[in-house]
Amino acid sequence: MISIQTVLLAALDGLSYGAQVFMVAVGLSLIFGVLRIVNVAHGSFYAIGAYVAASFGLFIAAAGWSPWLTYPAMALSACLVGIVVGGTLEVALLRRIYGKEQVLQLLVTFAVFMILEDMQKAVWGVRPYFIDAPLGLLGTVNILGINYSIYQLVVVPLFAVVMLVSLRYVLRHTRLGRIVTAVTDDREAAAAMGVDATRVYLLTFMIGASIAAFGGALASGATSLVPGMGAGMTILSFAVAATAGLGRIEGAAVAALMIGLGRSLAVYMAPEFDVLVPYLIMFLVLLFKPQGLFSVQQTRKV
Amino acid sequence: MRPEILLGGAAAFVLAIVPALVPWTAVMLTIALAIGLSVLGIVVLLRAGQVSFGHGLYYATGAYTVAFLVSARLSLDALILIPLGGLVATLIALAFGVFAVRYRDIFFAMINLAISMVAFALLEKLYHITGGGDGMNVARPTLGGVRLGRAAFEGWMFYTTLATVAIASFLVGRYLDSPLGRALEAVKSNETRLEYLGVSGNRVLHVGYAISAALAGISGAIIAIVNGHVAPEFAYWVRSGEFVFIAILGGAGNVVGAFAGSIVFEVIRNHAAAFAADYWQTILGLSLIVIIMFAPDGLTQLRFIRRKAQS
Amino acid sequence: MTRHPVLEARNLRLQFGGVTAADDASLSIAAGERVAIIGPNGAGKTTFVNICTGYLKPQSGSVRFEGREITGVTPREIVRNGIGRSFQLPQLFLDTTVLDNLLLALAAREGIWNTWTPLKRHPRRDEMLDLLEVIGLTETAHQLPRELPEGMRKLVDIAMALALRPRLIFMNEPTSGVSTREKFAIMDVVIRALQHNATTAVFVEHDMEVVSRYADRVAVWSFGRIGLEGTPAEVLNDPDVRRGVVGS
Numbered sequence: 001m002i003s004i005q006t007v008l009l010a011a012l013d014g015l016s017y018g019a020q021v022f023m024v025a026v027g028l029s030l031i032f033g034v035l036r037i038v039n040v041a042h043g044s045f046y047a048i049g050a051y052v053a054a055s056f057g058l059f060i061a062a063a064g065w066s067p068w069l070t071y072p073a074m075a076l077s078a079c080l081v082g083i084v085v086g087g088t089l090e091v092a093l094l095r096r097i098y099g100k101e102q103v104l105q106l107l108v109t110f111a112v113f114m115i116l117e118d119m120q121k122a123v124w125g126v127r128p129y130f131i132d133a134p135l136g137l138l139g140t141v142n143i144l145g146i147n148y149s150i151y152q153l154v155v156v157p158l159f160a161v162v163m164l165v166s167l168r169y170v171l172r173h174t175r176l177g178r179i180v181t182a183v184t185d186d187r188e189a190a191a192a193m194g195v196d197a198t199r200v201y202l203l204t205f206m207i208g209a210s211i212a213a214f215g216g217a218l219a220s221g222a223t224s225l226v227p228g229m230g231a232g233m234t235i236l237s238f239a240v241a242a243t244a245g246l247g248r249i250e251g252a253a254v255a256a257l258m259i260g261l262g263r264s265l266a267v268y269m270a271p272e273f274d275v276l277v278p279y280l281i282m283f284l285v286l287l288f289k290p291q292g293l294f295s296v297q298q299t300r301k302v
Numbered sequence: 303m304r305p306e307i308l309l310g311g312a313a314a315f316v317l318a319i320v321p322a323l324v325p326w327t328a329v330m331l332t333i334a335l336a337i338g339l340s341v342l343g344i345v346v347l348l349r350a351g352q353v354s355f356g357h358g359l360y361y362a363t364g365a366y367t368v369a370f371l372v373s374a375r376l377s378l379d380a381l382i383l384i385p386l387g388g389l390v391a392t393l394i395a396l397a398f399g400v401f402a403v404r405y406r407d408i409f410f411a412m413i414n415l416a417i418s419m420v421a422f423a424l425l426e427k428l429y430h431i432t433g434g435g436d437g438m439n440v441a442r443p444t445l446g447g448v449r450l451g452r453a454a455f456e457g458w459m460f461y462t463t464l465a466t467v468a469i470a471s472f473l474v475g476r477y478l479d480s481p482l483g484r485a486l487e488a489v490k491s492n493e494t495r496l497e498y499l500g501v502s503g504n505r506v507l508h509v510g511y512a513i514s515a516a517l518a519g520i521s522g523a524i525i526a527i528v529n530g531h532v533a534p535e536f537a538y539w540v541r542s543g544e545f546v547f548i549a550i551l552g553g554a555g556n557v558v559g560a561f562a563g564s565i566v567f568e569v570i571r572n573h574a575a576a577f578a579a580d581y582w583q584t585i586l587g588l589s590l591i592v593i594i595m596f597a598p599d600g601l602t603q604l605r606f607i608r609r610k611a612q613s
Numbered sequence: 614m615t616r617h618p619v620l621e622a623r624n625l626r627l628q629f630g631g632v633t634a635a636d637d638a639s640l641s642i643a644a645g646e647r648v649a650i651i652g653p654n655g656a657g658k659t660t661f662v663n664i665c666t667g668y669l670k671p672q673s674g675s676v677r678f679e680g681r682e683i684t685g686v687t688p689r690e691i692v693r694n695g696i697g698r699s700f701q702l703p704q705l706f707l708d709t710t711v712l713d714n715l716l717l718a719l720a721a722r723e724g725i726w727n728t729w730t731p732l733k734r735h736p737r738r739d740e741m742l743d744l745l746e747v748i749g750l751t752e753t754a755h756q757l758p759r760e761l762p763e764g765m766r767k768l769v770d771i772a773m774a775l776a777l778r779p780r781l782i783f784m785n786e787p788t789s790g791v792s793t794r795e796k797f798a799i800m801d802v803v804i805r806a807l808q809h810n811a812t813t814a815v816f817v818e819h820d821m822e823v824v825s826r827y828a829d830r831v832a833v834w835s836f837g838r839i840g841l842e843g844t845p846a847e848v849l850n851d852p853d854v855r856r857g858v859v860g861s
Contacts, residue, residue, distance in 0.1 A: 038412065040355075093591070096595065097595075101351070102407035102408055103351055103407065103411075107550065107594055108590075108591060108594055110355065110587075110590075111586070111588070111590035111594075112591075113587075114540075114543060114583040114590075118580065118581055118582075118583045118587075119584070235412070235415055238412045238415075242412070272427045273424075275419075275420055275423035275424070276423075276424070279420050282416070286401075287401065
């Protein structure tokens with residue numbers, strides 16, 4: 001039976017989950033908009049971000065420092081992963097395949113994904129990781145008789161909103177942002193403007209990777225980390241980005257919310273099919289809007 | 303295509319005598335050839351410039367079809383189970399294809415990946431039907447109406463697989479040479495012109511998609527019978543990735559390459575498993591990058607020659 | 614003279630963003646006619662061709678072909694109805710030989726779904742060899758399109774459309790990007806091929822010499838519609854045209 005509690009619980013869960021997925025999807029979308037690459041390894045940034053944050057968390061706990069330090073540590077690990085792993089990947093590999101056939105780009109990022117999955121197992125093993133400091137610090141709140149952790153209810157969605165707002169600000173009011181928007185909307189025109197593509201590509205990729213890693217870092221405080229989480233996240237974030245329309249940033253927030261809510265409703269009502277729901281939503285949307293909800297129609301000239 | 307048929311025939315002949323001389327190779331070669339059928343499915347899609355990161359779905363479909371039929375105690379013969387595996391995979395591909403073939407490139411690859419991961423999750427979760435993460439055992443069926451002992455069964459399964467591979471290769475070769483198969487290349491090189499010849503690129507790809515799924519289904523069915531066990535991992539992205547990897551390794555473009563590639567792959571895996579199990583994916587990933595970055599000319603189907611038509 | 618029109622485009626309208634690419638454009642083509650469309654860049658010539666061949670959907674207006682409504686129908690169906698087209702930039706299958714390009718067109722016409730015969734052994738292969746001969750490209754049969762000069766690629770592109778035996782063909786700048794001398798050679802060949810099957814033709818062209826030599830009628834496009842129409846002599850002597858279009 002569907003009670004008001006169930007719906008509320010599902011809605012709160014969906015909000016928190018959607019917020020995490022949003023961060024990964026928005027990075028994927030941002031990168032696609034500028035680099036025209038769908039990075040199959042994008043979910044790996046999420047996973048590695050989560051593991052690095054968890055390692056910091058364990059280190060902080062072991063050293064007996066204030067658990068509040070886990071929060072800056074999360075931001076730090078996100079930047080670290082974005083700059084080191086993302087930057088290396090862009091400079092060493094992706095740079096050589098821009099403008100090549102999409103099949104090749106897919107294969108290369110898929111190969112990177114395979115390698116990064118192995119690396120995670122090599123560094124962090126296959127045992128689940130969990131850090132409870134961020135969760136434990138903030139305690140729980142009681143809503144209609146249900147205890148809900150403040151971390152999941154407030155912190156995670158709050159960071160997602162902050163991310164969305166600052167992305168919007170950066171895209172509209174800074175030079176880099178305007179270049180990114182111009183390149184996303186009209187490639188040829190942007191090229192004609194004389195954009196320093198190499199730098200913009202690198203920065204965009206590092207920012208996109210960092211956001212995904214930050215999503216992972218936040219998740220490390222809420223869920224246990226297991227091998228394979230990267231693969232699931234790549235596909236899910238693609239589903240979100242595709243539902244919104246690849247390259248649509250604000251759209252990704254709406255789609256992430258839809259998919260997050262849909263999935264958590266399924267968790268409570270038909271738990272065996274929770275994995276199905278995000279893709280059902282994607283398939284349904286794409287059936288009627290093949291380019292996604294918020295895409296701009298583009299026709300090839302002949 | 304004459305030279306390829308000769309080459310294929312010669313290779314088949316050599317393969318046919320290997321297990322007779324070295325009996326322990328029979329199972330390994332059977333598995334390699336069966337996997338090769340899935341790889342051939344990827345090769346068909348590569349003709350259209352498309353790659354699927356989710357063909358494990360059809361491979362698993364063939365395998366679970368066999369598992370269900372065997373556990374239903376219908377006493378079906380292996381020679382019936384194998385085509386049935388292909389048939390069910392084809393039907394699913396025809397249905398899902400209605401949606402998938404509307405997309406190309408990134409979307410095509412990712413949508414296939416998504417659907418296969420959904421299948422993987424369902425196979426794990428629907429425990430009471432699929433046996434969950436443990437998978438299902440497949441009791442040894444009769445082969446050609448005869449109930450065989452283990453060794454004889456393995457030997458004859460090898461020859462059954464070899465025959466299947468020979469027939470499939472011939473038919474796929476014929477298909478790729480036919481107008482419909484050549485139109486698959488047109489999907490890759492210029493779909494605008496294809497539409498202006500009055501041919502639907504989506505329908506052309508739909509046929510190719512169904513054929514490639516049929517191959518993967520047959521491949522999974524054989525593996526289920528030979529292994530005696532199926533598991534959700536059959537639908538996992540790692541398996542799909544291996545198919546794509548072998549297709550590229552084998553030279554991406556040709557039918558014989560698919561099987562040569564998968565034999566090499568299987569031999570290496572059998573030996574690498576002992577000392578590099580933890581780095582298996584790293585090895586695959588690195589070699590894939592090396593092949594693509596440094597030997598693109600060797601990959602006839604993947605040359606960087608798709609020119610954009612812009613006015 | 615009132616021959617029954619083969620193609621009748623009426624009041625076509627299409628805007629992209631703020632640009633009106635077709636603004637109440639109408640044109641009627643009679644059987645066997647050769648109509649040239651001229652006009653400055655951005656006047657909407659290609660848009661008109663794209664609408665008539667189903668690449669773009671008009672926001673309003675209609676296109677009828679042999680009395681049948683074809684407005685907004687897919688290129689595929691339009692082609693099956695008997696309209697062919699060539700492109701400003703040749704749209705060919707670059708990975709396969711010129712002959713195979715044509716054979717695929719032939720197979721498409723004869724029904725791609727109902728044969729297992731390898732394309733190379735198509736029973737009507739000779740017809741395509743004949744077509745290659747008509748357009749003077751017999752020697753290139755086994756070359757890849759990308760090895761050919763632009764002018765030859767344009768011919769192959771036109772031949773692809775002709776292989777379908779259309780009753781009406783749209784050609785978008787069949788002679789752009791080649792020297793004047795070559796232009797006449799190309800057009801001679803094209804006209805010969807058109808006469809072969811009594812194909813009606815509409816072609817977008819910039820070169821006035823080509824227009825006056827090969828067109829029965831000229832439609833001058835400006836701001837998304839026909840500004841002026843008449844015989845080549847009438848049009849080319851119009852003072853506005855002399856100032857505006859010639860040499861653009």
